Amino acid sequence: MDEIELLSGVLSKTGDLIEGVGPGRLGAATPCEDYDVERLVDHLVGWLLLFEARCHGREFDADPARYRSGPDPAGEFRAAAAGLVAGWEKYGFDREVGVTGDGKLPAAMVLNMTLMEYTVHGWDLAVATGQPVPFTEKEAAEILARAEVTLPPQYRGEGMPFGDIVPVAEDAPAADRLAGFLGRDPEAWTR
Numbered sequence: 022m023d024e025i026e027l028l029s030g031v032l033s034k035t036g037d038l039i040e041g042v043g044p045g046r047l048g049a050a051t052p053c054e055d056y057d058v059e060r061l062v063d064h065l066v067g068w069l070l071l072f073e074a075r076c077h078g079r080e081f082d083a084d085p086a087r088y089r090s091g092p093d094p095a096g097e098f099r100a101a102a103a104g105l106v107a108g109w110e111k112y113g114f115d116r117e118v119g120v121t122g123d124g125k126l127p128a129a130m131v132l133n134m135t136l137m138e139y140t141v142h143g144w145d146l147a148v149a150t151g152q153p154v155p156f157t158e159k160e161a162a163e164i165l166a167r168a169e170v171t172l173p174p175q176y177r178g179e180g181m182p183f184g185d186i187v188p189v190a191e192d193a194p195a196a197d198r199l200a201g202f203l204g205r206d207p208e209a210w211t212r
Contacts, residue, residue, distance in 0.1 A: 022163050024132055025110055031136055031164070032069075032102035034155040035143040039065065040095035041152050051149040052205045053142065058149055065142055066090045069101040072135050075119050076108035105135075133167045140164045141203045144196055148210040154196045161195035168202055177204070 039062055047059035056064055067088025074081035090097055114132065117125035126134075140156055147154045156164075177183045184204020189197050197207035 031139050035139045036099045038146045046150045051145045052210050053145045062094050063090050066097050073101045073105040133171045136164045137168050144200045156196045158195050165199040
């Protein structure tokens with residue numbers, strides 16, 4: 022699947038999930054233990070603003086972890102998503118991109134990080150708010166394959182960005198297998 026098509030699809034669907042969050046659901050728990058629904062939405066928007074700025078080679082002085090969305094988080098998300106996609110289209114993937122601090126990473130790695138971030142947190146948001154998981158089997162399978170190559174074991178476990186792998190049936194939807202690979206327990210959240 023083409024990188025731009027894959028990214029556009031994932032971000033569009035994640036924007037739809039943000040728009041679908043009802044005001045009564047903002048305090049609900051999510052599979053990502055660090056966030057309730059409201060903080061997860063803030064996380065999604067704040068980090069997308071950082072990815073968009075850095076994709077264009079711009080500084081991003083705010084702390085994405087402290088970002089708080091305004092009254093239209095879906096609109097904020099969609100604007101940043103359009104800017105991110107435009108940046109990748111304009112500048113391509115044959116370069117290095119800064120994410121945090123002064124270090125730079127290969128653009129392909131940053132793209133894969135972005136895809137994993139927005140697919141798994143989209144999954145988190147969907148199951149926490151009772152919305153259908155919108156990612157196609159093809160999108161989720163492609164991102165799972167990229168995650169299996171990209172995510173080394175040293176980033177897993179207590180105090181790390183990712184939990185231990187949760188076993189998921191091989192015939193489960195690819196989005197659930199991705200969630201399990203990134204440390205979520207789909208069975209506990211999709212009953």
